Amino acid sequence: MAITTDGGLPIAAGQDPGGRSGARLVVGIGELAVSSSPDDVIVTHALGSCIAVCLWDPTVRVAGLLHFLLPEAALNMERARKQPATFADSGIALLFQTAYAQGVDKKRCLVRLVGGAEVTGLLGVGALNVGTRNILMARQILAENGVLVAGESTGGTIPRTVSVRASDGVVEVRSGREMVALL
């Protein structure tokens, strides 16, 4: 079973997109997907300062991935209502709500964070530090909710593509053709 969001609302619950198994679920900016189909791989591309929150519950073998753009829904509440996955706070909440519907328990969850790059020379320039703010917000929300962050591939300046396998929760991080991390 896979649930994906496009524009913030689940559009395909109970079925893999197209009714196939072994789907490659591509998540865009401000979207998320959750899957318990063992052959599914959830992928997101073009992670710069955005963050991918990758979730895995080993007991029910459910994986999820959220790709958010900005740290706080308060930046644009109307947008947060229409597309909650755009922001860390509303997006992480939606990711977990969607995962709970598939039997996930947050106490068992392993979460990996990927992305949060910063432009060369702009580290410390608060008005423009999207990547740093995103990382800090994601860590804070997860810590406040007692969720374990089991690994990170964050910061730096590299672009990242990340995938999470629904079969075992392994998170693969690539930059171009290069493997950057296996989490």
Added chain:
Amino acid sequence: MSIDSLNTRALPADIVRGITDLAPLPATAYRLMALLRGEDESLTTIAALLESDQGLVASLLRRANSARYMASPARTALEAVMRVGTVSLLDLVIQEHLRRLLTAAPTYGLDEHDLWIHGAAAQLAARALRAERPRLQIPAIADTAALLHDIGKLIIARYLKVEARAVTAYARERDVTWSEAERSVLGFDHTIIGAAVAEHWHFPADVTLAIRHHHDRETTHDSRLLDAVMLANLVAKTVGAGLGAEGLNFGVSATIHERLSLDFDAFARICLATQDGLHDLVAAAHATR
């Protein structure tokens, strides 16, 4: 800056030929730029010139009849020109021209779509910045300059076969930005070539300057247009449009937000407006396929 004023002996002959052989902009673009400079041009003449390009007229009518310009449908090129305005029309003419030139740019780890989407995102960002900070009176041609800011990459990709890995490895080993690595590996960077293209196409000097200096970390130029293009590139990258092999390893002035009076909330609003515009643009592109 022009191809003549560059030290062309330092450039591969293919690149020089690539610039000089580049198809000129359509006559409509020059007429529109003259109109923007306040010269005496008539929209009727411009609309008549447009009529010879049916693809362009179709795009123009589509834009004029989009929800943004809600009214009774425009039926002729002239009605559409009057509705969308000079700047928007110039953007459209140049977009169509660029679309015909586009190619994959493996030197930069960008495919054809990535190169187009990055320019389009920067253009949307420049427009969103002007709307966010109207008091700065950023010239409207900043949208066009933002669209064109990476045109140098297109020329380099077309005429020089270099793997992105060579530049990426240099940047990583020496801890320098991508443009700095480009200059060391290739002998020039895409901003130099882009400025030469802008000159070749007879763009105003401030557009050429913005293209040439949009990666300067220390800028000595007091130009709102340059500031706008620099920020537009930053926003395009922030929303993940055309990250390529360069990623976020590019030069940008660390005081750009001060010069444009932007705090984090304003910067975030510009990013969101840009992402919204991109979403619509990509949807429209899929719909017309």
